[in-house]
Amino acid sequence: MGPRKALLILGLMCMLGECFSKCPDGFGNNHDICEDIDECKEFEGGCGNNTVCFNTNGSFYCQCEDGFANTKKKVNFTMDDGQCKDVNECYDNKEICGHKAVCFNLLGSYNCTCHSGYTNPTNDLKHCIDIDECKEAEMKKDLCGIKGTCKNIDGSYWCMCPEGYTNYGHESTPCSELDCETFQANSRPAQSLKGLADMMRDNCLALSNPHIASEGKTDGEALLEKLLTAIEAILSPGHLNHSKDMSGFLQTVEKSIRHIGPQLKDSITEMETTEIGAKIAVQRGKTQPTGPILLTNENARLDTDWTTAAGTGTYPGFALAALLTYKNLEKSVNNSFEELKGHEKNAKNPSSFKISSKVVSVVVSNPSTQNLSSPVNITLRHLNETAESSEVEYICAYWNDRGAWSKEGCHQQQTNATHTVCTCEHLSSFAVLMALYPMTHPFALILITKIGLTMSLLCLVLCILTFKFCRSIQGTRTTIHLHLCVCLFVADLIFLAGISKTEPVGGCRFVAAMLHIFFLGVFMWMLLEGVQLYRMVVLVFNATIRPLYLFIAGYGTPLVIVIISAIVNPKGYGTKEHCWLSLKDGFIWSFFGPVCCIIFLNVFFFIITVWKLAQKFTSLNPDLSTLNKIKAFTVTAIAQLCILGLMWVFGAFLFEEGIGTTVAAYLFTILNSLQGALIFVMHCLLSKQVREEYAYFLSCICTPQKKRYSDLSSTNPSSSQSRGSQSGQHTGESQI
Known part of the structure; x- marks a missing residue:
């Protein structure tokens, strides 16, 4: 109904007395005149977000803005008919930006971004045009390198490389010069090393062919697999025995990785x-990469950054960093330490070196690896867990071109029992070396050694004189004790005088051989004592052993062992630190092996002896006097074996090269000093017969009496016989 018609109806109704005070919906009363209300102005936002309001006579309606659509798909609606939501033009129309751009939806709109190699100079959403990189490169002069030729293609460009240059099959990469002659083997190559160099040279020459490179026939993964297989063939038989061969091998491998990386x-x-593990990281792009590099494996870790790996020269379009770990190479390069001499922390105490980690090589694309912009950190795991101490020092070293280990430019940053962190200013093949310093004993230990062994020697002299001249204890056991003391006396005397006299070499070897003989002799005589105790318990009559047999076993057996050992390994006698048996190649077991066998046999005889004694004590008519004496003999023999055996348990650690502990040295010295005193106490002072002889001897010295001839002539012969029979009653073993 039109406004005029509405006013006319309203006027007629008023004439009939039926006027109303309010207007219809959508109109307002203005001085009794109904006028249209503009709801769009009066109720702003009445249609909701992303909408446009349209006023009508007596009403209004809503429409969604461009890029939005009503949820109930109505063109004209009110606020009760739903809301306007964004339309995803990129989803509804896949070709809205064309094939040269990518569509990005926006709130109520969308945006087209041109692909790399295209541009949109007019900001027209659907008009991306190709960029001619080659024309722009005419001013830059470095898009394809100095020798490369740029060829524009739709959306990109190609770098055409001449012979001798390559882009490694990546068309948009600058052409890099190839130096294939760098893989030419040196003047004295191993045959297998020459094969490796020839393989890499052939691949390099193939890359320098423009036709092969343009066809993209390079396969870096396959070439890397061939390289590692060739390395395994070289290292497995141990062909690299010369230090120069090793240097050539390491350099060839590093050049090969640098050549393979871009492929x-x-x-x-x-x-x-x-034999080898390789981990290679490669970055490509038109700009030099940045950020950290972290390459790890179970034996090593490399910490550096891409700026250091790429270098400061012309960026060739790629950068690489590689960590190579040789699994068994440390055995082949555990030498050539000449250039490390003089680097010891104590110049007066020169050290010996050995490899303490796996050998690793670090390779980067930076051509200037001898002067890096910032140092790299290489963490190497130790082959054995050994904490640093006064006898051990860990050194970061690299294998130089001269075929020797050097520490120039490499510093130890931190170390513990399992790992060492090395900071190096150049790159090469690296390893952690362990410098072993000979153990320097404190003054207190030296003093205890000299005083203790001197006292032991004095006690042994008393024992030797007692066993030799004391008539009341003569017998097989006494003979055994006499020669046991002789061997121990000579061994301790040589030990005290010559253990540290390492010069001249011949004299040191003689000292070591003598110590070997007489210390083995001590154990052999103890074994004979165990055998004699066994015979005394088992055999009632004729329990003695002929002296000739004792001498053959006590002295002949050690002599035969030493002669055989000297023939097998004559250089095993004498080391740089001590005149003793070498620990290399297990030569020390020429002493500890027989000692272990003797201790085992002695323990066996002692067990049988104690068992037989127990049986005899429980018999009906035991000879208690005899059994008690044998029991005392057995106890002293077992105590003697325990002390000497325990001493050499600590003696096994005393001569360790560089890692001998001071505690072991103290215990060995104390127990060694107790040997003479122990034998003197057990076999002399605790023996009643010996004490009586000592008392008689001292009485003769302290109270000498000059007897007249008449006194001597009137001496009762029977008294002399009675003293002899009394002495015979205490003869011990002779009565048994």
């Missing part, structure tokens, strides 16, 4: 064989 497709490539 790899993945950003991280990892391969492993039984």
Whole structure:
């Protein structure tokens, strides 16, 4: 109904007396005149977000803004008919930006972004045009390198490389010069090393062919696998015996990795064989990469950054960093320490060196690896867990071009029992070396050694005189004790005078051989004592052993062992630190082996002896006097074996090269000093017969009496016989 018609009806109704005070919906009363209300102005936002309001006579309606649609798909609606939501133009129309751009939906709109190699100079959403990189490169002069030729293609460009240059099959990468002659083997190559160099040279020459490179026939992963297989073939038989061969091998491997890296497709490539493990990281792009690099395996860790790996020269379009770990190479390069001499922390106490980690090589694309912009950190795991001490020092070293280990430019940052962190200003092949310093004993230990062994020697002299001249205890056991003391006396005397006299070499070897003989002799005589105790318990009559047999066993057996040992390994006698048996190649077991066998046999005889004694004590008519004496003999023999055996348990650690503990040295010295005193107490002072002889001897010295001839002539012969029979009653073993 129109406004005029509404006013006319309203006027007629008023004439009939039926006027109303309010207007219809959508109109307002203005001085009794109904006028249209503009709801769009009066109720702002009445249609909701992302909408446009349209006023009508007596009403209004809503429409969604461009890029939005009503949820109930109505063109004209009110606020009760739903809301306007964004329309995803990129989803509804896949070709809205064309094939040269990518569509990004926006709130109520969308945006087209051109692909790399295209531009939109007019900001027209659907008009991306190709960029001619080659024209722009005419001013830059470095898009394809100095020798490369740029060829524009739709959306990109190609770098055409001449012979001798390559872009490694990546068309948009600058052409890099190839130096294939760098893989030419040196003047004295191993045959297998020459094969490796020839393989890499052939691949390099193939890359320098423009036709092969343009066809993209390079396969970096396959070439890396061939390289690792060739390395395994070289290292497995141990062909690299010369230090110069080793230097050539390491350099060839590093050059090969630097050559293969740009041909790899993945950003991280990892391969492993039984001899070597390789982890290679590669970055490509038109700008030099930045950020940290972290390459790890179970034996090493490399911490550096891409700026250091790429270098400060012309960026060739790629950068690489590689960590190579040789699994068994430390055995082949555990030498050539000449250039480390003089680097010891104590110049007066020169050290010996040995490899203490796996050998690793670090390779980067930076051509200037001898002067890096910032140092790299290499963490190496120790082969054995050994904490640093006064006798041990860990050194970071690298294998130089002269075929020797050097520490110039490499510093130890921190170390513990399991790992050492090395900071190096250049790159090469690295390892952690362990410098072993000979153990320097404190003054207190030296003093205890001299005083203790001197006292032991004095006690042994008393024992030897007692066993030789004391008539009341003569017998097989006394003969055994006499020669046991002789061997121990000579061994201790040589030990005290010559254990540290390492010069001249011949004299040191003689001292070591003598110590070997007489210390073995001590154990052999103790074994004979165990055998004699066994015979005394088992055999009632004729329990003695002929002296000739005793001498053959007590002295002949050690002599035969030493002669055989000297023939097998004559250089095993004498070391740089002590005149004793060498620990290399297990030569020390020429002493500890027989000692262990003797101790085992002695323990066996002692067990049988004690068992037989127990049986005799429980018999009906035991000879208690005899059994008690044998029991005392057995106890002293077992105590003697325990002390000497325990002494050599600590003696096994005393001569360790560089890692002998001071505690072991103290215990060995104390127990060694107790030997003479122990034998003197057990076999002399605790023996009643010996004490009586000592008393008689001292009485003769302290109270001498000059007897007249008449006194001597009137001496009762029977008294002399009675003293002899009394002495015979205490003869011990002779009565048994």
